[in-house]
Amino acid sequence: MSNNNKLQQLIDKRGPIKKIGVIGMGYVGIPAAVLFADAPEFDYVYGFQRDSKSSGYKIGMLNSGESPLKGKEPGLEELISKVTGNVTGNDGRENAGSRRKFECTSDFSKIAECDAVTLAIQTPFENPKDLIPNFTPLIEGIRNVGRYLTPGTLVVLESTITPGTTVGMAKDILEEESGLVAGEDFALAHAPERVMVGRLLQNIREHDRIVGGIDGIGAPNDINDISGVDSPSTKRAVELYSPVLTKGKIIPMSATAAEVTKTAENTFRDLQIAAANQLALYCEAMGINFYDVRTGVDSLKGEGITRAMLWPGAGVGGHCLTKDTYHLERGVSVVAAEPLDYPEGRDSLYVLARHINDFMPEHMLTLTKDGLARVGKDIKGAKIALLGWAFLNNSDDARDTPSEVYYNLCLKAGAEVKVHDPHVLNYPGVSISKDLDGVISGADVIAILTGHNEYFKLNPEDLRKKMSVLSNKQSNKESGKYVVIVDGRNVIDPDLWIKGGFVYKGIGRGDKNSHSIFKYG
Numbered sequence: 253m254s255n256n257n258k259l260q261q262l263i264d265k266r267g268p269i270k271k272i273g274v275i276g277m278g279y280v281g282i283p284a285a286v287l288f289a290d291a292p293e294f295d296y297v298y299g300f301q302r303d304s305k306s307s308g309y310k311i312g313m314l315n316s317g318e319s320p321l322k323g324k325e326p327g328l329e330e331l332i333s334k335v336t337g338n339v340t341g342n343d344g345r346e347n348a349g350s351r352r353k354f355e356c357t358s359d360f361s362k363i364a365e366c367d368a369v370t371l372a373i374q375t376p377f378e379n380p381k382d383l384i385p386n387f388t389p390l391i392e393g394i395r396n397v398g399r400y401l402t403p404g405t406l407v408v409l410e411s412t413i414t415p416g417t418t419v420g421m422a423k424d425i426l427e428e429e430s431g432l433v434a435g436e437d438f439a440l441a442h443a444p445e446r447v448m449v450g451r452l453l454q455n456i457r458e459h460d461r462i463v464g465g466i467d468g469i470g471a472p473n474d475i476n477d478i479s480g481v482d483s484p485s486t487k488r489a490v491e492l493y494s495p496v497l498t499k500g501k502i503i504p505m506s507a508t509a510a511e512v513t514k515t516a517e518n519t520f521r522d523l524q525i526a527a528a529n530q531l532a533l534y535c536e537a538m539g540i541n542f543y544d545v546r547t548g549v550d551s552l553k554g555e556g557i558t559r560a561m562l563w564p565g566a567g568v569g570g571h572c573l574t575k576d577t578y579h580l581e582r583g584v585s586v587v588a589a590e591p592l593d594y595p596e597g598r599d600s601l602y603v604l605a606r607h608i609n610d611f612m613p614e615h616m617l618t619l620t621k622d623g624l625a626r627v628g629k630d631i632k633g634a635k636i637a638l639l640g641w642a643f644l645n646n647s648d649d650a651r652d653t654p655s656e657v658y659y660n661l662c663l664k665a666g667a668e669v670k671v672h673d674p675h676v677l678n679y680p681g682v683s684i685s686k687d688l689d690g691v692i693s694g695a696d697v698i699a700i701l702t703g704h705n706e707y708f709k710l711n712p713e714d715l716r717k718k719m720s721v722l723s724n725k726q727s728n729k730e731s732g733k734y735v736v737i738v739d740g741r742n743v744i745d746p747d748l749w750i751k752g753g754f755v756y757k758g759i760g761r762g763d764k765n766s767h768s769i770f771k772y773g
């Protein structure tokens with residue numbers, strides 16, 4: 253009997269998936285678990301969470317129907333409440349409205365009861381320079397699964413991982429801990445998450461879902477070797493994810509192809525942003541308006557013709573684009589099925605894109621210094637109002653924010669910096685104010701790092717009144733009374749501010765960055 257049949261027989265004997273385990277109660281695991289629990293096809297879901305000092309609190313919160321996730325997540329709290337049986341029925345009796353189908357627990361031995369187990373544990377890079385991801389938390393999760401793994405169970409990795417991890421490290425650990433053989437005794441797949449904070453449930457339901465199982469077991473390149481796309485592992489993973497999709501479709505492939513898909517989709521987004529950033533720097537150097545060029549390029553339409561030019565800005569932050577390129581780069585050496593054929597001695601295009609995006613906060617400092625020089629000031633001792641700490645517009649997420657890079661560069665250059673952000677409540681080592689007037693008053697420079705809606709309402713006259721800058725008709729010499737405004741997110745109208753007596757600098761605005769300084773007041 254070929255090994256593929258053995259696994260298929262085990263799965264058939266076990267019958268349809270009824271009990272599911274989700275490891276890692278974070279912004280990926282929680283919505284995934286409650287969506288599984290809400291699907292009528294499944295009977296019960298365990299959410300596994302270590303009872304650690306930092307996140308053990310989630311267990312009690314989830315079991316009482318509350319979401320431990322910050323920020324607005326439409327429908328999530330209601331769904332948690334429903335699947336934990338905390339919704340009272342219309343006759344007011346407790347639990348009359350819903351029965352418990354989800355339970356958060358730190359008892360990992362319950363994995364033995366599960367037909368399918370998914371792992372959604374973060375894999376950050378300690379330091380992108382050496383491309384070594386910190387897999388420690390993920391490895392601990394995989395070990396826990398291996399310890400309680402039973403024949404016929406499906407294991408799925410949802411975390412973003414270096415290509416080659418599922419068929420490599422994960423398979424090895426699971427086999428070592430369980431004594432079972434992947435693809436023969438248990439099914440193994442990768443189904444990368446594609447969720448974005450603020451729309452977790454919607455993303456899982458509506459995005460297409462990449463599902464990649466390991467190949468069916470056979471001798472390498474054996475004609476009986478069922479490639480991942482239709483191996484028993486992939487088929488079982490398709491059974492797991494299909495019930496939670498509404499608009500989304502399942503896209504089956506091999507486990508390694510799924511890992512490359514996830515890392516490549518973010519690598520390509522980072523590349524597109526870098527292409528826009530480089531063109532913006534060129535436009536500044538050539539004294540033209542990047543946004544005119546973008547409109548022009550974008551006008552080239554037609555079947556199969558697209559340029560999809562993205563937007564230049566003060567930098568690229570967040571947990572996805574800043575690291576997934578390095579996962580992909582590392583994957584090429586980890587998987588190494590064939591020698592890589594690539595232009596000798598040339599940097600990877602993708603890593604170069606990362607360097608260009610990481611350069612943008614430095615460019616913001618250059619614009620700041622150039623603006624101050626126009627009013628006869630030096631960065632040393634200058635007072636800078638930094639507007640926007642979050643890495644994303646109208647978000648409180650500050651992970652890997654470019655604002656921090658700019659902030660540290662300004663401090664290092666001897667400036668004083670005050671930070672404003674309407675959404676980010678706190679950040680280690682940085683005081684963030686909600687008082688925009690307070691942050692701006694007395695500033696020599698206003699630097700816009702994030703495109704929060706609030707900043708689009710700024711106007712020069714209003715600001716001038718608020719600032720302690722003399723507004724009487726003094727001589728128009730370029731003296732300290734002029735204030736510099738540096739726009740890192742194309743938020744303000746340059747002409748309005750230049751006429752309002754500000755010294756303007758903007759990313760991509762080569763047409764305005766050397767404007768004549770107007771008398772004001």
Ligand code: SAJ
Binds near residue numbers: 446517518562565570
């Ligand atoms: N950014 C630019 N120019 C752009 C777009 C973004 O400078 O044209 C900057 C943003 O300011 C931010 C960073 O890039 O600092 C990342 O922005 P993002 O819109 O890519 O947001 P993320 O990091 O949350 O990316 C997520 C990713 N989703 C998942 O990994 C599931 C990404 O694949 C999505 O494409 C992206 O959301 C999205 O489209 O919203």
